[in-house]
Amino acid sequence: MQTNWASENLQVIRTLMERSAVYRRALAPVMGAIGVTGLAAAVLATLVGLDKGGTFAGYWMAVAIICLAEAFLLVRRQALKDNEPFWSPPTRRVAQALWPALFCGMAAGLACLGLHPNGAWLLPPVWMALYGCALHAAGYFMPRGFKLFGWGFILAGCAWTLAAPPVLANANWAMGVFFGGAHAAYGLYLFFTEKRGNAT
Amino acid sequence: MNPKPFLQLDRVIHEKGRLPIMSLLAASPELSFTDLRDTLKMTDGNLSMHIKTLQESGFVAVAKSFHHQRPLTTCSLTPAGRKAFAEYIDLLEQIVKQAKETQQTLQKK
Numbered sequence: 189m190q191t192n193w194a195s196e197n198l199q200v201i202r203t204l205m206e207r208s209a210v211y212r213r214a215l216a217p218v219m220g221a222i223g224v225t226g227l228a229a230a231v232l233a234t235l236v237g238l239d240k241g242g243t244f245a246g247y248w249m250a251v252a253i254i255c256l257a258e259a260f261l262l263v264r265r266q267a268l269k270d271n272e273p274f275w276s277p278p279t280r281r282v283a284q285a286l287w288p289a290l291f292c293g294m295a296a297g298l299a300c301l302g303l304h305p306n307g308a309w310l311l312p313p314v315w316m317a318l319y320g321c322a323l324h325a326a327g328y329f330m331p332r333g334f335k336l337f338g339w340g341f342i343l344a345g346c347a348w349t350l351a352a353p354p355v356l357a358n359a360n361w362a363m364g365v366f367f368g369g370a371h372a373a374y375g376l377y378l379f380f381t382e383k384r385g386n387a388t
Numbered sequence: 389m390n391p392k393p394f395l396q397l398d399r400v401i402h403e404k405g406r407l408p409i410m411s412l413l414a415a416s417p418e419l420s421f422t423d424l425r426d427t428l429k430m431t432d433g434n435l436s437m438h439i440k441t442l443q444e445s446g447f448v449a450v451a452k453s454f455h456h457q458r459p460l461t462t463c464s465l466t467p468a469g470r471k472a473f474a475e476y477i478d479l480l481e482q483i484v485k486q487a488k489e490t491q492q493t494l495q496k497k
Contacts, residue, residue, distance in 0.1 A: 194483040204411035207427060
C-alpha cells in the first residue's frame, strides 16, 4: 500500500519536473525573423513570377532552410548569452517533436521538385498542415499558445485543400500571408506578452 | 515494515497541493505565479495559500517585480527548500525500496 503511493508520488514528481523545463528560448525573435523572411520571400517570388511546380517547391524549400538557419543562430546566440548549453534537454525534446512532420514536409517538397511538379499546387496546404502538426507536437514542451498556433496551421491547411482550385496562382501570396504573416504576428504577440500576466 | 521513513516525511511538502509546486520549482531556477497556476490548473487563491505556507516554512522565496509595466511575481526554491525536497525524495525512494525488499522476502517464503 505504502509502496503504491510512494511510487506514484515519485512518478508525479518526475513528470512535473520534466514539464517544468519548458522551452522558451528566443521564441519572439525566432518567430519575428521567420515571419519577416516569409513575407520578403513571398514578395520576391511574386515579383519574379515563380509559379511553376518544380521552381515553386525548390524556392520555398530554400526559404525554409534559411528560416531554420535563422532560428538556429538566434537560439544559439541566446544560449551563449545566458551561458547555457545549446543542446539542452528542452531543446532536444522540441527538436525531436518537430522533426517527423518537418521530414514529411521535406519529402513532399522533394517529390514535387523532381517527380511530380504538377502536384505542386497541393504543397502549400500540405506543408501548412504538417507544419501545424509539428508545432502541435512541440507545443507539449513549449508555452501553451504554440499548440493553438499549430491548430491554426492545421485548420488553414485543411481549409485550403478543400477550397482552393488545383493551380499555383496566388500560392506565393498565400505562403507569405500564412507562413510569413502568421509568424510575424505571433512574434509581435510574444514580444509584448512574454513574462506578462500575473495575478498576485 | 519499518515505519521510520514514512514518519520522517516533511508534512509541509507531503501535501497534494504543495508537492507539485515544489516539483516544478525544483526543475527551474524560478517560475512565475502564472506559469505555476496554468501548469497545475489551480485557482489563484489556492495557489497563493500553498505558496504562503511554503514561504513561511522557508522553502520558497517570492519576488515581486514589474515586467512591461505589469506586476510579475516569481517563485523559486530556497537552499533550505531544495535540501528538504531532496530529502523528501530520498525518503520516498527508501519507502519504495523497503517495500520491494519485504515483498521479495515474502515471495521467497
